[in-house]
Amino acid sequence: MLQGVILACLVACIILQEKRFEELESEHSHLVDRVEDLTQNGSSNKVAFTAATSGAGNIGSGSTIVFPVVINNEGGGYNPDTGVFTAPRSGQYVFFVSAQGYGSDTLYVSIVHNGGAKVMTMSDGGRGKDFYDSGTNLAALNLQQGDTVWATCQSGSSYYSEGIPITTFSGFLI
Numbered sequence: 001m002l003q004g005v006i007l008a009c010l011v012a013c014i015i016l017q018e019k020r021f022e023e024l025e026s027e028h029s030h031l032v033d034r035v036e037d038l039t040q041n042g043s044s045n046k047v048a049f050t051a052a053t054s055g056a057g058n059i060g061s062g063s064t065i066v067f068p069v070v071i072n073n074e075g076g077g078y079n080p081d082t083g084v085f086t087a088p089r090s091g092q093y094v095f096f097v098s099a100q101g102y103g104s105d106t107l108y109v110s111i112v113h114n115g116g117a118k119v120m121t122m123s124d125g126g127r128g129k130d131f132y133d134s135g136t137n138l139a140a141l142n143l144q145q146g147d148t149v150w151a152t153c154q155s156g157s158s159y160y161s162e163g164i165p166i167t168t169f170s171g172f173l174i
């Protein structure tokens with residue numbers, strides 16, 4: 001009698017273990033597929049851009065600075081017609097702007113996230129005493145898919161650049 005009970009318990013135990021084993025096998029297979037997907041699509045998950053102005057230009061306060069020269073636009077998030085970057089996917093992004101003032105002009109450029117200025121550069125012309133001052137700043141931002149980031153001229157009148165760009169806007173997903 002006791003042996004029968006023990007045997008029944010062992011059989012039940014084995015059935016449960018087999019069921020658990022099948023579940024783990026299924027989970028493992030799913031994870032292997034997922035890793036393969038991530039490995040194969042690794043390059044398409046990358047997001048990185050650098051864009052530049054094509055030369056010197058005038059810009060009014062409050063205007064979005066359009067950087068039409070695309071040096072890199074992996075992931076296609078940056079729009080060279082509007083200057084606006086739209087996050088192709090959610091994540092932590094780093095943005096950097098380099099703003100080169102023209103002559104003795106003073107220039108302030110901000111990095112804007114969904115319409116809110118987060119950080120700003122300053123290249124102050126020193127009331128006509130300084131020439132071609134530059135300003136830079138960087139922002140690490142937490143973006144949701146579809147969030148927008150761009151550079152705005154907070155204050156100032158004109159920027160400078162050359163054949164190898166000086167006034168630039170960059171960003172990438174980390």
Ligand SMILES: [Ca+2]
Nearest residue numbers: 124126130133
């Ligand atoms: Ca200065």
